[in-house]
Amino acid sequence: MDFEKIFKELRSSLTVLFNDKYNDFSKESKKDIDRFLNASKEKLERWTLLLAEGKLTLQDFEWLVESQKDLFEMKALQAAGISKISLGHFKNNIVSTIINTIQAIIFKV
Amino acid sequence: MKNNKFFLILLGITAFMSACSTLRTAPYDQYSFQKTIELKIDAGQLMEKAETPYQENSIEINNLKNEIAKIVEYEKFKPNNEITYKMWLLLANEDKNLLAGFLKRWEEKETLSPFFITETKGQITEAFDLLLTYEAKKEPAAKNSLLELISKN
Numbered sequence: 228m229d230f231e232k233i234f235k236e237l238r239s240s241l242t243v244l245f246n247d248k249y250n251d252f253s254k255e256s257k258k259d260i261d262r263f264l265n266a267s268k269e270k271l272e273r274w275t276l277l278l279a280e281g282k283l284t285l286q287d288f289e290w291l292v293e294s295q296k297d298l299f300e301m302k303a304l305q306a307a308g309i310s311k312i313s314l315g316h317f318k319n320n321i322v323s324t325i326i327n328t329i330q331a332i333i334f335k336v
Numbered sequence: 337m338k339n340n341k342f343f344l345i346l347l348g349i350t351a352f353m354s355a356c357s358t359l360r361t362a363p364y365d366q367y368s369f370q371k372t373i374e375l376k377i378d379a380g381q382l383m384e385k386a387e388t389p390y391q392e393n394s395i396e397i398n399n400l401k402n403e404i405a406k407i408v409e410y411e412k413f414k415p416n417n418e419i420t421y422k423m424w425l426l427l428a429n430e431d432k433n434l435l436a437g438f439l440k441r442w443e444e445k446e447t448l449s450p451f452f453i454t455e456t457k458g459q460i461t462e463a464f465d466l467l468l469t470y471e472a473k474k475e476p477a478a479k480n481s482l483l484e485l486i487s488k489n
Contacts, residue, residue: 284449290456291452297432297463301467305466
């Protein structure tokens with residue numbers, strides 16, 4: 228079984244689907260699809276092999292691919308949260324620098 | 337004069353902090369972290385039993401479902417905690433293909449195949465790890481900074 232061929236077809240099918248149905252889809256979202264596909268490649272390859280060997284049913288395979296999509300959504304949320312935390316740290320550093328400077332000037336600490 | 341200047345600067349800081357309110361995240365929560373680890377272990381152990389009939393494990397399954405419902409409610413009411421709450425909602429949604437979805441499928445199919453269980457367990461473990469690494473990255477409680485400020489002055 229040539230998994231690279233399957234993966235290439237999967238990628239082009241998804242691209243066609245997004246171009247047809249979501250023409251105004253943002254560049255960032257398209258990048259997200261690419262990132263998702265790259266991160267999923269190893270798993271998809273293993274699941275395809277298990278499907279070909281009859282160790283997974285087609286339903287099992289579909290369920291797992293869907294679960295990878297849901298996992299991707301969780302990862303996207305986590306990434307958004309982490310960047311929010313980083314910006315929050317930056318903001319706190321600015322605030323504490325301002326407070327420390329004022330304390331030093333006004334109260335001569 | 338000096339007091340006026342100080343007041344204006346304080347006003348500036350307040351305005352700046354208000355403008356950045358969207359950047360607020362809930363502080364690190366030891367209970368959330370610990371509970372997530374417990375649920376990750378419990379879920380993993382329970383999933384391994386999915387080769388046996390759902391009904392045989394119904395007490396354990398219901399216990400796990402209850403514990404998940406409790407943590408989802410806990411996370412829901414924590415201020416500035418939308419991201420963690422949304423992540424839990426995905427895990428706890430029966431119509432998604434993560435933990436609750438797995439339990440639903442187990443109930444529908446009565447038993448599941450060992451290969452499917454192994455692969456799904458990997459997915460669920462990854463989902464729990466995302467929650468744990470996110471919680472670990474949260475800032476320590478703001479009250480620590482406040483206590484530090486009070487003790488200095």
